[in-house]
Amino acid sequence: MEFKIAIIGPENSGKSSLMNALFGKYISYVSEVGGTTKNPVKKYWGKIKIGKAKKNPIIVDIIFVDLGGLYTKDDKLSPILTPSILKKTYEEIDKADMIIHVVDGTVGLLKNFEKLHYLLKFRYNKPIIVVINKSDLLNIEEKEKLKNYVENRLKNKVLLLSAKTGEGLDELINIFHHYLKKVDWDV
Template structure:
C-alpha cells in the first residue's frame, strides 16, 4: 500500500467532520491528529473555511480529515460557509457527525443526515461535551 507521500491528495480517503457551530468539531480534528491543526475557541463560528489535514490512519492508509464550518451558521457569510460545507459532501468517503451532548438533535442534524443518506455516505456519530455541566443524555 502506498504511503502518504506517494498517494495523490485526490486518491486519499476523505473524512469530513460536520455538525452545528461550537459542537467541538475542531477539537475532534485536533484529537484525531494529535496536533493543533484547527483553531479552537468558545466563540461559535470560529471555523470559517474548511481545514484539511492529511495523515496515515492504520489500517486504512492515507486519509484527509476535513473540519468544516457549522451547518447552522447564518447571515450572508454564514450561508456561504454552510454552502461550502455541503459542497464538501460531494467529494468525501465518510462523515463524522458531531453532536453537542448538552442539546437534543435538531432540524440541522436531520437535514444533514438526509443529505448524507441521499449520497449513500457512511456516517459515524460522535456525541461530544458529555463532560459539560449542562450535559443531558440525548433521547
C-alpha cells in the same frame, strides 16, 4: 488510495476540538464563540494498511476535513456562511467518503441536522458516524437519555465522546478502521 472524512455539526459543537484531538495537536482554531471555523481545514492524518496480505497491503491515506458549522445552536443558518464558504463546505461534504456528524451534548440534536443526516445517508449514500461531543459535561442519565434519543431519531449508532478528555476517541478511530476493512477497494 485516499479516504476523506468530513466533520459536520452545528457551530460550537467541538468539531475543531475533535480534529485537534484526532491529530493530537493543534490543527484547527478553537474558541468558545460560535462561527470560528469558516473555510474548510483539510489535513492528512496518516496511513492505514488494509488486507491480510503482508506483501501487498492496500495503503489508504486518511484525510480529515474540519468544516464551519452550518447551523447555530438555535438551529438557524449560520451567519458565517457566505456564498463562497457555503460552496466550499458543501463541496467538501460531497467529496467526503465518510461523515462524522457531531452533536453538541449540551444542546441536543438539531432538526436541520436531522434532515441533513437523512439526506446524506439515504440520498448520497454517505457512511455516517454520529458522535455526541462534550459528554464530559453530562451525567450518566443525561448521556443515556440523549444517546437513546439520537439513535432513535437518526436510526444510527451513536458514540459518546469528549474531545476535551479524549473519551471515545479510540473507539471512533476503531470504527473507521473497521469500516475501511469492509470497503471493496477493487477499482
